[in-house]
Amino acid sequence: MSPSVTTRYLSEEEVARHCTKESCWVLVGTRVYDVSSFLRMHPGGEALILRRSGSDISGQLDGPPHRHSENALRWLEQYYIGELDRDSAEVHTQTLRQRGKKSEAQDGTEEEESAINKCSKVDDETDLVDWRKPLAWQVGYLGEKYDAWVHQPVDRPIRLFESDFFEANTKTPWYMVPAVWMPLVIYLSWYGYSLLAQESTRLFITSEYAVLINKYWFPFLFLLGMFLWSFVEYCIHRFLFHMRPPAHNYYLITLHFLLHGQHHKSPFDGSRLVFPPGIASVVIGAFYLLLNQLLPEGLSTSLFVGGLCGYVIYDMIHYYLHYGSPRKGSYLYGLKAYHVKHHFEHQRAGFGITTTFWDYPFNTVIPKQTF
Secondary structure, X not given: OOOOOOOOEEOHHHHHHOEOOOOEEEEEOOEEEEOHHHHHHOOOOHHHHHOOOOOEOHHHHHOOOOOOOHHHHHHHHOOEEEEEOHHHOOOOHHXXXXXXXXXXXXXXXXXXXXXXXXXXXXXXXXXXXXXXXOOOOOHHHHHHHHHHHHOOOOOOOOOOOOOHHHXXXXXXXXXXXXXXXXXHHHHHHHHHHHHHHOOOOEEEOOOOOEEEOOHHHHHHXXXXXXXXXXXXXXXXXXXXXXXXXXXXXXXXXXXXXXXXXXXXXXXXXXXXXXXXXXXXHHHHHHHHHHHHHHOOXXXXXXXXXXXXXXXXXXXXXXXXXXXXXXXXXXXXXXXXXXXXXXXXXXXXXXXXXXXXXXXXXXXXXXXXXXX
């Protein structure tokens, strides 16, 4: 949210009382922020913020261990609710926090102003688009300003189309992905295994030499299909979703925004974190037909179903990286921190979602940093 015209002043006692998951306030200098809705999204976990509720987090924003990006600071500005009332303060906020929560005091000093004050606000009147209207047909007019605008994330829902029908078809609950595709994965796994079990599938190395592909190959082919999907995932994310549309091309800018730009502009819009099955079916069907043209049916089906399973896992992991709270030190914790860095600071790197493997040979690894 943006600060109102009339500034709201809050006492230290009131700020210190808001120290729970349901209502968590923090300070940056004298500025007060209600970050309750951000707790689950924080890449370092909600506990890191809760431990600092009611206190000044200026030191944590500047680091070490992690210096927050300009986008992270701009994002925080959306939760601004008012100013600390200095007239009511006779002790430091850290001391009041001890009194209110009986937790350990945090070292730090208040700052009259922090860098966050200089961040632009998300405001209906000053933004480059009119948030009161659908965005799909507006963004193409941004031209050379589009790339910077779309990579300044906001915590608000996006409406793409005026039509309720078209708008509804751009949104997909996360559970629709496994509900639609996992029955097909199960069926094609059985079908591919059955074809290989007939021992009639042969892969010709030369015109005279062929290798028999039997049912014992199925687990290897399935896993190979998953691995190949991870490469396809990387390529789609990097070369299609992160293409740079020419500033003068209205239609390519609009297409980019519909494909992926809207996700970067509003990365925590839960209704658009997975791909709509109807649209995905066109791409998935094309991959299936291509593999059947290139390889024997038993072999192509076994590879394809592994890749399809990899796609389902990808969509589920992507949703979890935005809304889940993985255990610190776990594989998913590292992926979440990595992916959030991609959204907020390194949009031209970190294209791997389910794995960072392909970022290494293509030199798009995000520099390691502690969260």
